Amino acid sequence: MEPISAFFTLIFVMDPLGNIPVFLSLLKNVDNRRRIKVILRELLIALVVMFVFLFFGSYFLEALQLEQPAVKMAGAIVLLIIALRMIFPQAGGIMGEDQYGGEPFIVPLAIPLIAGPSTLATLMLMAHTEGTSLWLWTLVVIGAWAVTSAVLLASPLLYKLLKERGLLATERLMGMILIMIAVQMFFSGLAVFLNIEGH
Numbered sequence: 001m002e003p004i005s006a007f008f009t010l011i012f013v014m015d016p017l018g019n020i021p022v023f024l025s026l027l028k029n030v031d032n033r034r035r036i037k038v039i040l041r042e043l044l045i046a047l048v049v050m051f052v053f054l055f056f057g058s059y060f061l062e063a064l065q066l067e068q069p070a071v072k073m074a075g076a077i078v079l080l081i082i083a084l085r086m087i088f089p090q091a092g093g094i095m096g097e098d099q100y101g102g103e104p105f106i107v108p109l110a111i112p113l114i115a116g117p118s119t120l121a122t123l124m125l126m127a128h129t130e131g132t133s134l135w136l137w138t139l140v141v142i143g144a145w146a147v148t149s150a151v152l153l154a155s156p157l158l159y160k161l162l163k164e165r166g167l168l169a170t171e172r173l174m175g176m177i178l179i180m181i182a183v184q185m186f187f188s189g190l191a192v193f194l195n196i197e198g199h
Contacts, residue, residue: 010144016151072189086175
């Protein structure tokens with residue numbers, strides 16, 4: 001994988017534009033002045049997780065005897081639950097009742113929406129690419145993360161434009177899309193798992 005290709009691949013799998021409705025929905029009950037701080041915090045947590053997987057991901061999975069298909073299917077299940085709650089709202093919103101005022105922390109914003117299974121798998125693939133310095137991959141990760149951050153930090157402006165009804169419609173539409181992504185992600189992980197077991 002070439003650095004330029006990896007840069008655009010990371011942006012694609014982090015999907016900042018597709019994540020905007022989810023971020024807006026999850027943060028709609030968070031005070032406007034705090035919303036940017038929460039987004040920035042989640043972005044920084046995601047960046048740390050990405051660096052951990054870039055440098056140590058393969059060793060971590062080997063130590064726990066976990067395979068990439070299991071990581072991908074677990075992320076798919078989390079996304080599926082979130083998507084169902086977006087389409088069929090419940091008391092307390094997508095994350096349910098929360099003792100901290102409904103403010104999400106780490107899950108699901110940082111993980112799996114930003115640093116999701118596809119992103120982490122891409123990072124481990126990058127780390128095993130021969131002929132390219134790990135420090136160059138670090139710059140690629142920072143660049144892709146910066147683009148994603150810029151898009152998501154602008155999401156509060158979109159909240160003012162969408163208003164409540166627009167947000168609700170977008171949330172349910174995104175829920176349908178997330179279900180399809182989650183199912184595809186699950187079957188992708190399952191297919192790899194069955195192929196491994198078959199050998």
